Amino acid sequence: MPDNKINFEKLINTTTDAFNAKPEGKEGETDFGAPKMVNNRQSVFRVPLEMIRPDRFQARLLLPFALRDEFFGGRLDWRGAVEAWFGLAERDWLIKRELDELVALGDSLADVGQIKPVTGQLLNIDGKDRFQLLTGERRFWATAIRTSKDPKHAEAYVLALVDNQPTLAKQIAENMAYKALTPVGKARAAARLVLEANSLKPLPGMDETEYYRQVSEVRLEEVTRESLQKTLGLDRIYYGRLMKFFDLPAPLLEVADRAEMPERVLREIVAFEPSLWPGAVAYYCEHEGRTYLDVHTWLETQLGHVRTRSPRLPKDPATKSARAIKRAILNLDELPDEDKVGTLADAILSESDKIEAAKVIERLEALNAALRQRMEGLRS
DSSP states (O other), X not given: OHHHHHHHHHHHHHHHHHHHSOSSOOTTOOOOSOOEEEETTEEEEEEEGGGEEOOTTSSSOOSOHHHHHHHHTTSSOHHHHHHHHHHXXXXXXXXXXXXXXHHHHXXXXXXXXXXXXXXXXXXXXXXXXXXXXXXXXXXXXXHHHHHHHOTTOOSOEEEEEEOSSOOHHHHHHHHHHHSOOOHHHHHHXXXXXXXXXXXXXXXXXXOHHHHHGGGGGSOOOHHHHHHHHHHHOOOHHHHHHHHGGGGSOHHHHHHHHHTTOOHHHHHHHHTSOGGGHHHHHHHHHHSTTOOHHHHHHHHHHHTTOOOOOOOOOOOOHXXXXXXXXXXXXXXXXXXXXXXXXXXXXXXXXXXOOHHHHHHHHHHHHHHHHHHHHHHHHHHO
């Protein structure tokens, strides 16, 4: 234990030096004995887990809501948080699924080492030096979980780079680099961009949902719209749809996020009366693979609006396929890829040679013309 304390103090000194050091030149560099390696102009430090504080208000939330107040309020350390986290996972399959991912990541870090350092700043919080994470919360918790499960790891630390110019855009880009943000995560990222653009930062003791809901009182300026488009690819209409998700109570918002609920499903749920929201969210999460059409039918059933349909005559295979194509196009928003239309095009033309691809395109163009002709009839 004494050695850990010494290393902790040495790390603070060397990290503080890194803040003040010039990018080039090593004159007067003091070796405090802290393990580090030089990577171009930056030094990589071993930062004890006790020193690290993740950003509570980033777009992808990992620690369950039930533990966040105690952990970020300093009443629960990382060891206690991990232990409680496993307890919650025994009763919640969504929490267990995410925890299993972090366990796998921790095992990978133990096997091959931490290739990519976390980033952050050294801040003084309540009289103590803390390393405030900008990016890398998954690596932090994966290391914490691995350490708590393996008694041989006496010293728990992550490799970190000091970032003297942290930006929200960097953090969002890092979140999206691992995998696409869920619709709820994207809503958080967009809300925080808008709030910070209006100098609204979280107040002490404020929880996540309370903070994000302030966005309803903020006007969307042109500069902010450009930032949303550049960072998240959101236009004004899409942004407005995402902000509606904050109408959901915080517990439902957390479940929707952990279930990676598609945007189309969320939009379907919030379009109905709030008394139906808990049941609709639970219904979606009961079985994997449910779509917004399933949820819509369930909601309509609760209201007694579902009508029995008369039996339909069997359709020919081509017509059935056309209806499947219609469903694929209408469900385009549910695709996780950024280039959603491109993904659909790849699926249609997969395993086709040039001759077949040309025939497909020719017939799609003819179909497009026929659709437009019929749409004119719908308008009249």
